[in-house]
Amino acid sequence: MNFVAIVGTNARKSYNRKLLWFMKKHFKDQVNIEIIEIADLPLFNEDDEAPLRIGEIARSIQASDGVIISTPEYDHSITAALKSFIEWMSYGTLHPFTNKPVMLVGASLGRQGTNNAQEHLRQIMDAPGLDALVLPGNQFLVGPAAQIIDMTTEELTDANTIGFLETIMQHFIRFASLLQPMCGEGVDRTKPAPTSDTNVATVNLGYASLDSVMPGSPLDEDTIPTIIQPAANAAIIEKGDGWWVEKTMLTDKVAAPVVGTITPATAAPVEADATTGASMF
Ligand SMILES: Cc1cc2nc3c(=O)[nH]c(=O)nc-3n(C[C@H](O)[C@H](O)[C@H](O)COP(=O)(O)O)c2cc1C
Known part of the structure; x- marks a missing residue:
């Protein structure tokens, strides 16, 4: 299966980015994970035409079998950078999250390990214009991140946490497999999908x-x-x-x-x- 993973921050040093790179390496024999950065994307503005890069990311999401979002927690919610990215994905002609299986993970310095942010993110991903299918339950919360994620080696240092992540990933792979027949429905809502005669x-x-x-x-x-x-x-x-x-x-x-x-x-x-x-x- 091919998953896309979104780094939910524009921060230079990020536990969430390291978490995704760990997952990419750890699960490489089971799934292919393409990690996507949102750091240099412009702030969403309804007045602006979507930059081409936004469109390309949307198409990567649409072509994937599922999306993993790793969210930090800022002030009990998600980062402004992640919210802006999601707004780009929910506006315009392509709605790539429609019926897309989504898995939420997150790392924060607090003991609750992004619990608040993930709950907000679940609600956001359920909005009209997104209509994502977020894996129910299976909360993967890493906190305090500094004790569990080694920023140098990109390894998780706690065996129980790794074991729990493996269990959740199996659930997500099964979830995504079951939803595959409807997974590609992230379509242009107003026009026919572009045909590929472009070489x-x-x-x-x-x-x-x-x-x-x-x-x-x-x-x-x-x-x-x-x-x-x-x-x-x-x-x-x-x-x-x-x-x-x-x-x-x-x-x-x-x-x-x-x-x-x-x-x-x-x-x-x-x-x-x-x-x-x-x-x-
Ligand atoms: C503006 C701001 C607000 C924050 N609010 C929270 C919070 O509500 N809960 C929490 O656990 N950590 C909070 N933190 C600390 C983050 O967990 C920490 O910066 C973490 O490293 C962010 O994830 P990242 O390393 O992937 O960027 C906050 C950090 C910032 C900069």
Whole structure:
């Protein structure tokens, strides 16, 4: 199965980011987990058109078999960065969380280990426009995180916690398997889904180099274990401070476009459609 995992913070040093990298490594023989950062995304604004990167993340979520969200707890709730990201995902034409199996995990310094934040997040993910299917029960709360997550090794240091996480992950894999027939329903609510006659083989989000990471960005050597390099035949279709979106061309299709000619306009970005989100409420 292919899961997407959302790092629910824009903080440079994050226990939640380490938790997800631990899960990616620990469960690698059972599931493939693609970790997605939200740190450099713009704050959601209803007036703005969704940047292409938002659309690409939405499509990764839509294509996945399930999503894991690791949430910190700020003031008994989720971070503003995570809420903003979720707002991007609930507005516009693509609603990728629709009927998507979602597993919540979280790490905080407090003993309640994100209990409050996770309860809020459950409520948020149930909103119209999101309609996620959050795994009931199975709360995985890591707290106090400093005693359980080793920031250097990215390991969980408590055997009971690891055992509990393994149990919950088995439940989530089963949950996601059972829901697979309806899992791909995160669709454009106003228009037919884009057809694929574009010769696009793969889409990657990545960090071209550490040099391109914006000064002061939380994304740096310490926090990004793997720097993804663009494919040799990739066309970079949008680039920001420290991130880029590429599309790699198929070579065996007729009339493949010349690499480098794709523009955001032809790449079918998710549009911020002012009629969609608003009309649902
Ligand atoms: C603004 C702010 C509010 C916080 N509120 C809480 C809280 O309500 N409960 C809690 O357990 N920890 C709280 N913390 C501490 C976080 O648990 C801690 O910063 C943790 O490292 C955040 O997760 P992260 O390491 O993944 O960024 C707060 C931290 C900040 C910066």
